[in-house]
Amino acid sequence: MPNTPPPGPIVRISPNELHILDPDYYDTLYNQTNRLDKSDYFYRTLGNPYAVFNTSPASLHRIRRSALNPFFSAQVISRFRPHLQHATDRLCARMAACAAHDELDLLDREDWGRTFYAAYRSLWDLSPLIRQFPVIMTTAMAMPRWMTAVLNPKALEVMDLLAAVDEETLRLLRSDPAEVEKKPYPVVMWELAKSEVTPPEEKRFEVLTMQANGLLSAGFETTGAALAHMTYCVLANPKTQQKLVRELEEAIPDLANVPSWQVLEKLPYLSSVVKEGLRLTIGAVSRLPRVNRTDYMRYKDWQIPPNTAVGMAALYVVKNPDVFHDPEAFIPERKGTRSCIGINLAYVELYSVMATMFRRFPNLELFETTHEDTEGIHDYFAPMVRSGDKELKR
Numbered sequence: 569m570p571n572t573p574p575p576g577p578i579v580r581i582s583p584n585e586l587h588i589l590d591p592d593y594y595d596t597l598y599n600q601t602n603r604l605d606k607s608d609y610f611y612r613t614l615g616n617p618y619a620v621f622n623t624s625p626a627s628l629h630r631i632r633r634s635a636l637n638p639f640f641s642a643q644v645i646s647r648f649r650p651h652l653q654h655a656t657d658r659l660c661a662r663m664a665a666c667a668a669h670d671e672l673d674l675l676d677r678e679d680w681g682r683t684f685y686a687a688y689r690s691l692w693d694l695s696p697l698i699r700q701f702p703v704i705m706t707t708a709m710a711m712p713r714w715m716t717a718v719l720n721p722k723a724l725e726v727m728d729l730l731a732a733v734d735e736e737t738l739r740l741l742r743s744d745p746a747e748v749e750k751k752p753y754p755v756v757m758w759e760l761a762k763s764e765v766t767p768p769e770e771k772r773f774e775v776l777t778m779q780a781n782g783l784l785s786a787g788f789e790t791t792g793a794a795l796a797h798m799t800y801c802v803l804a805n806p807k808t809q810q811k812l813v814r815e816l817e818e819a820i821p822d823l824a825n826v827p828s829w830q831v832l833e834k835l836p837y838l839s840s841v842v843k844e845g846l847r848l849t850i851g852a853v854s855r856l857p858r859v860n861r862t863d864y865m866r867y868k869d870w871q872i873p874p875n876t877a878v879g880m881a882a883l884y885v886v887k888n889p890d891v892f893h894d895p896e897a898f899i900p901e902r903k904g905t906r907s908c909i910g911i912n913l914a915y916v917e918l919y920s921v922m923a924t925m926f927r928r929f930p931n932l933e934l935f936e937t938t939h940e941d942t943e944g945i946h947d948y949f950a951p952m953v954r955s956g957d958k959e960l961k962r
């Protein structure tokens with residue numbers, strides 16, 4: 569057998585796509601200023617081409633991203649915080665009630681809880697298929713409901729979810745302006761629809777509703793998965809839990825006054841727990857291919873021809889032992905960073921929930937939960953855990 573040399577940093581993973589394995593190149597490829605397109609093939613995976621997340625051409629992406637940016641600044645997200653703290657307090661109150669009454673159902677609204685999650689999970693489950701056969705979405709939309717139900721019950725759940733998002737968007741757009749403007753924070757789709765700077769074609773109903781759907785899918789599963797994963801990591805490491813609880817008890821003497829996110833993120837240990845938890849959650853597990861339509865891309869001495877998709881999987885950066893010593897271990901004492909449009913919103917959620925939950929339940933314990941239950945085994949863009957009927961346990 570001839571000796572096969574180890575592969576270099578570039579591997580051709582399909583006729584028109586390269587993967588680069590070099591953590592030092594990550595910030596260059598994904599630099600927001602480099603104006604590369606997202607790969608059409610890769611990003612059509614959720615069947616929503618109008619959502620900023622899935623918009624391929626850099627020129628159109630810039631328009632959509634700039635329209636959304638103002639709603640995700642740290643300042644604007646701070647206005648949303650009382651709402652989030654209220655939701656966090658409700659979660660903790662439900663956990664306390666469940667513990668007291670030996671009941672386990674934390675999601676008290678059947679319509680916007682379990683069903684909502686299950687429908688998004690079905691969308692993610694279908695996503696690899698949609699990427700290969702995008703026509704599935706249009707076909708399912710055109711079919712009578714009963715036929716979709718027989719052929720693919722998951723697709724029916726997704727169709728119903730999209731219809732529910734349409735309905736919510738429509739209801740919002742028809743709201744009394746005085747009611748919407750009374751809210752202490754901006755309502756994104758409302759502001760986009762009314763904005764004088766949003767181009768008219770971006771105010772079309774089908775664009776707004778897909779943007780709403782895109783923000784929901786990008787915003788809820790990622791943060792939810794990160795919270796679940798980092799809670800598991802803390803509970804699986806009793807020393808970390810003790811250290812975290814000690815810091816929170818000192819910083820939050822009164823549980824009725826949980827400090828703002830800006831104060832919480834300055835708590836050194838909480839901040840390290842959140843960042844290390846985010847590293848292990850990974851966010852987007854696979855490559856996020858970018859394409860230069862007009863020019864060569866350069867990587868070291870390589871010249872990559874125009875129209876070649878080039879991606880790097882974050883998995884191989886965050887699990888790279890040269891970058892993170894003992895990469896599988898949860899070690900909050902080390903540092904790391906992430907970035908996305910929703911990062912401020914995600915941080916408010918992560919800091920509020922982790923601080924409030926561990927301050928309120930210092931003795932929380934794992935029950936019949938193992939590493940396997942939190943392991944991302946599906947690459948649906950975000951890593952997804954095994955689906956199954958495991959419930960939250962007391």
Ligand code: HEM
Pocket residue numbers: 620621622633782783784786787788790791794846850851852856906907908909910911913914
């Ligand atoms: C822990 C939570 C989160 C993680 C780990 C995460 C991770 C990521 C990653 C890795 C990307 C880049 C994807 C790419 O380049 O293709 C991204 C983009 C994005 N994220 Fe997040 N995200 C989180 C929370 C949120 C939240 C709360 C929202 C709010 C709605 C959000 C909305 C978005 C959007 C819209 C994009 C696309 C941005 C663009 O294409 O310009 N994310 N996220």
